[in-house]
Amino acid sequence: MNGQFFISLLNPGIGLLFAVAFFLLWLNRRERYVAYAAGAYTASAIAFLIQDVGPVLPMELQRLPANIGFLLTGVLFAAAIIKRYALPVPWRAMAVTVGVSITVFIWFLLVHPSIAGRILSISIGAGIIAIMVVRSLWPIEKNHIIDRVLFWVAAMSALNLIIRPIVLLSLGGGFDNYVGFQQSVYWTTVQFSQAMVSILAAISLMVAVAIDQIAELRRQVGNDDLSGLLNRRGFEAQAGAVLRRCIDEARPVALMIADLDRFKQVNDTYGHAVGDAIITAFGAHVRAIGPAGMVAGRIGGEEFALLLPDAGIDTARQFAEAVRTGLHAACADRIPARLCPTTSIGLAVGVPGTGLSVLMHNADQALYDAKRGGRNCVRAFTPKPVRLAAGGN
Numbered sequence: 001m002n003g004q005f006f007i008s009l010l011n012p013g014i015g016l017l018f019a020v021a022f023f024l025l026w027l028n029r030r031e032r033y034v035a036y037a038a039g040a041y042t043a044s045a046i047a048f049l050i051q052d053v054g055p056v057l058p059m060e061l062q063r064l065p066a067n068i069g070f071l072l073t074g075v076l077f078a079a080a081i082i083k084r085y086a087l088p089v090p091w092r093a094m095a096v097t098v099g100v101s102i103t104v105f106i107w108f109l110l111v112h113p114s115i116a117g118r119i120l121s122i123s124i125g126a127g128i129i130a131i132m133v134v135r136s137l138w139p140i141e142k143n144h145i146i147d148r149v150l151f152w153v154a155a156m157s158a159l160n161l162i163i164r165p166i167v168l169l170s171l172g173g174g175f176d177n178y179v180g181f182q183q184s185v186y187w188t189t190v191q192f193s194q195a196m197v198s199i200l201a202a203i204s205l206m207v208a209v210a211i212d213q214i215a216e217l218r219r220q221v222g223n224d225d226l227s228g229l230l231n232r233r234g235f236e237a238q239a240g241a242v243l244r245r246c247i248d249e250a251r252p253v254a255l256m257i258a259d260l261d262r263f264k265q266v267n268d269t270y271g272h273a274v275g276d277a278i279i280t281a282f283g284a285h286v287r288a289i290g291p292a293g294m295v296a297g298r299i300g301g302e303e304f305a306l307l308l309p310d311a312g313i314d315t316a317r318q319f320a321e322a323v324r325t326g327l328h329a330a331c332a333d334r335i336p337a338r339l340c341p342t343t344s345i346g347l348a349v350g351v352p353g354t355g356l357s358v359l360m361h362n363a364d365q366a367l368y369d370a371k372r373g374g375r376n377c378v379r380a381f382t383p384k385p386v387r388l389a390a391g392g393n
Contacts, residue, residue: 009052009053010192010195011044011045011048011195011198012044012045012046012048012049012052012053013045014041014045014195014198014199015041015042015043015044015045015046015048015198016041016042016045017041018037018041018198018202019038019039019041019042019044019045021202021206022034022035022037022038022041022202022205022206023038025038025206025209026038029209029212029213031084031209031212032083033079033080033081033083033084034080034209036076036077036079036080036083037076037077037080037202037205039076040072040073040074040075040076040077040080041073041198041202043069043070043072043073043076044069044070044073044198046069047065047066047067047068047069047070047072047073048066050062050065050066050069051063051066051067054066059109059110060109061109063105063109063118064102064105064106064109067102067105067118067122068098068102070122070126071097071098071101071102071122071125071126071129072098073126074125074126074129074130075094075098075129077201078094078129078130078132078133078154079091079094080205081133081137081150081154081205082132082133082136082137084150084205084208084212085136085137085140087136087137087140090132090136093132094129094132097125097128097129098125098129100125101121101122101124101125101126102121102125104117104121105118105121105122108121119165120165120166123161123162123164123165124161124162124165126161127157127158127159127160127161127162128158128162130154130155130157130158130161131158133154133157133158134151134154134155134158137150137151137154138151144211146204146207146208146211149204149207150204150205150208153197153200153201153204156197157197157201160193160197164193221233221234222234222235222237222238224283224297224298226276226279226280226283226298227279227280227282227283227298227304228280228283228284228287229283229286229287229296229297229298229304230295230296230297230298231297231298231299232297232298232299232300234297235295235296235297235298235299235305235307236297236356238295238297239255239295239297239305239307239356240355240356242293242295242307242309243255243307243350243354243355243356243359245309246309246310246350247350247352247353247354250352251309251310252309252310252311252312252349252350253307253308253309253310253311253349253350254307254308254311254312254313254315254316254347254348254349254350255305255306255307255308255347255348255349255350255359255360255362255363256305256306256308256316256319256320256323256345256346256347256348256363257299257303257304257305257306257345257346257360257363257364257366257367258282258303258304258305258306258320258323258324258343258344258345258346258367259302259303259304259343259344259345259367259371260278260279260282260302260303260341260342260343261341261342261343261344261375261376262375263275263278263301263302266278266339266341270335270336270339274335274336274339275302277331277334277335278331278334278335278341279298279302280334281327281330281331281334281335282304282327282330282331282343283296283298283304284330285323285326285327285330286304286306286323288330289319289322289323289326290306290319291308291311291319293308293309293310294306294307294308294309295307295309305360305363306323312349313347313349313380316347316349316380317347317378317380320345320347320378321378323343323345324342324343324345324376324377324378327341327342327343328340328341328342342375342376343376344367344370344371344375344376344377344378344379345367345370345377345378345379346363346364346365346366346367346368346369346370346378346379346380346381347363347366347378347379347380347381348360348362348363348365348366348380348381349380349381362381363381365381366379366380366381366382367379
């Protein structure tokens with residue numbers, strides 16, 4: 001064995017290592033894009049093993065499955081990145097690209113033998129697939145640094161796959177046989193550059209998987225499964241940040257607290273399944289009619305809080321009335337026909353120096369007024385007048 005043999009094991013080893021890593025991640029996360037990544041690195045490892053270590057077949061036919069594996073690697077990794085963003089994977093376009101590349105490869109393998117032609121057919125095909133990733137990710141917002149990293153990994157891969165063989169082949173000429181090919185600067189460059197790109201791509205996607213996992217855990221911690229809204233902890237965290245931003249920027253902001261009327265009586269009379277159905281319907285109703293930027297949460301058993309940025313008292317009152325009057329229709333297909341659920345709502349607007357706890361307290365006071373006023377109504381918080389001390393001129 002010589003040094004070239006061990007170099008030839010570099011990419012298969014990297015591929016198998018990351019294939020196992022992504023498979024283990026998939027067992028934990030069960031996301032399709034993670035499975036695609038595991039498949040991509042498996043295909044890469046097999047392709048390099050066939051190319052560099054496998055037995056030589058008549059007419060160099062082992063090159064065909066090896067290069068199909070290289071293209072399959074590109075397809076699956078492209079699908080992994082695109083699917084992470086829930087974007088449509090261009091399977092048809094990639095299949096056409098693979099078909100054309102393999103057809104040209106076979107021509108240069110069996111009809112008009114040319115190592116340079118085979119290199120260009122596979123590299124340019126894989127590069128076009130990488131360009132499809134760039135095209136898919138181009139229009140989306142890249143809010144997190146990992147989004148930008150994945151985009152530039154795809155762009156670098158496309159440039160590497162298309163420009164590298166053209167430059168090196170133009171400088172070094174073609175190759176008469178595979179002995180010269182495997183000892184060429186080009187193949188040495190491929191071995192190491194592919195290893196570096198594989199490692200960078202794998203680490204980037206693993207970081208993306210970790211970020212997605214953390215985001216999902218945060219959503220689970222901050223969400224209320226029954227209503228589909230935030231729970232109290234999640235609401236206070238998000239609403240506090242939005243409120244501070246609105247106050248700092250002198251933008252109007254309003255908070256409404258809604259309480260389902262006589263909810264204990266509903267549970268006692270119709271059962272908790274009906275009560276849960278009303279809570280679920282309320283959450284769906286609010287999400288359906290809520291304005292953009294609204295922060296909504298279930299902060300108690302039958303109590304909900306909704307923060308409305310860029311909403312003054314009149315806008316907030318109109319929205320509260322829409323919530324109140326639309327509740328029965330939102331529940332109609334979920335509860336007994338004779339039951340007519342209602343809600344009481346209290347409103348308060350944010351003013352400079354107002355924190356979330358104070359705003360919620362004010363909205364609670366307005367909610368109590370709505371309850372005392374007969375329920376199924378909307379009331380706005382009115383500050384109590386300041387009483388002047390008696391005496392003096």
